[in-house]
Amino acid sequence: MGRLLVVESRDLTEYAAARSLPLLVEELCQKGHDVTLFLVENGVIAARRGAAAGLSFDALSDTGAHILADDVSCRARGIRELAPGVCPSDLDHLADKIADGFDNILWY
Amino acid sequence: MHNEDPVHKDRKRVRRVAIVLSTGSYQREAPTTVLRLAEKLLERGIEVNVWAFEEAVTLTNREQIEHNEPPSLKPVLGESHAPVGRFIDQLLRAGLHGAKMDWVTCILCAQERGVEKHQMGGAIVGTLGDLWKFVGGADQVIAIPAYR
Numbered sequence: 001m002g003r004l005l006v007v008e009s010r011d012l013t014e015y016a017a018a019r020s021l022p023l024l025v026e027e028l029c030q031k032g033h034d035v036t037l038f039l040v041e042n043g044v045i046a047a048r049r050g051a052a053a054g055l056s057f058d059a060l061s062d063t064g065a066h067i068l069a070d071d072v073s074c075r076a077r078g079i080r081e082l083a084p085g086v087c088p089s090d091l092d093h094l095a096d097k098i099a100d101g102f103d104n105i106l107w108y
Numbered sequence: 109m110h111n112e113d114p115v116h117k118d119r120k121r122v123r124r125v126a127i128v129l130s131t132g133s134y135q136r137e138a139p140t141t142v143l144r145l146a147e148k149l150l151e152r153g154i155e156v157n158v159w160a161f162e163e164a165v166t167l168t169n170r171e172q173i174e175h176n177e178p179p180s181l182k183p184v185l186g187e188s189h190a191p192v193g194r195f196i197d198q199l200l201r202a203g204l205h206g207a208k209m210d211w212v213t214c215i216l217c218a219q220e221r222g223v224e225k226h227q228m229g230g231a232i233v234g235t236l237g238d239l240w241k242f243v244g245g246a247d248q249v250i251a252i253p254a255y256r
Binding site: 009010015040041042072091092094095096098100101102105107108 | 121122125136137138144145149151152247248249250252253
């Protein structure tokens with residue numbers, strides 16, 4: 001199965017199309033792909049602990065997705081605590097994962 | 109943690125990444141994120157090829173002027189507000205002694221925006237043929253979409 005990177009830079013609560021992102025990630029995981037979801041820029045907003053959209057990250061993580069949030073983006077938005085299922089990360093980590101190679105990178 | 113299944117065991121380390129960017133400086137945060145990521149990739153010895161089109165052709169406009177910050181904000185933001193072109197210049201220069209970054213600006217988009225003759229040193233005015241070669245020669249391709 002493939003190794004996929006999905007980067008989300010949009011605020012999931014602002015864009016209607018972004019709500020399909022968790023469904024995309026879930027389906028890719030269910031098909032057996034190794035999926036990393038990296039939240040950056042406004043994408044980290046939904047990962048704030050207590051945010052309504054944050055409830056889906058926990059379940060999404062249970063499907064096997066690796067969900068990461070960029071620390072610079074979080075700090076710029078005053079996000080100190082992440083929703084369950086979301087791990088703190090940074091662009092060094094992202095660069096390391098890209099260096100290892102993905103079969104496809106989807107950047108939203 | 110690497111997967112050890114047969115699909116991944118032969119995966120080779122990435123040597124070259126192509127980035128396709130269409131966003132200008134003040135539309136979205138994407139240019140900043142791209143440059144942050146490019147810096148990290150270059151630090152790892154990975155070559156980065158950027159193909160800039162649409163509003164992204166203004167990122168390498170050499171006429172960008174650095175402004176002083178208002179006195180009330182200087183204690184917080186520093187003396188001046190550097191344009192993004194300075195960061196790009198630094199990354200291009202870093203490539204002299206390490207993994208290199210090539211930055212190509214779409215000629216058509218640059219002409220339409222009146223910045224073809226104003227590209228900073230190190231930025232190359234090119235065509236879709238360059239994009240084709242960047243994509244074909246890359247181990248990874250990252251295309252950053254433009255949003256309203």
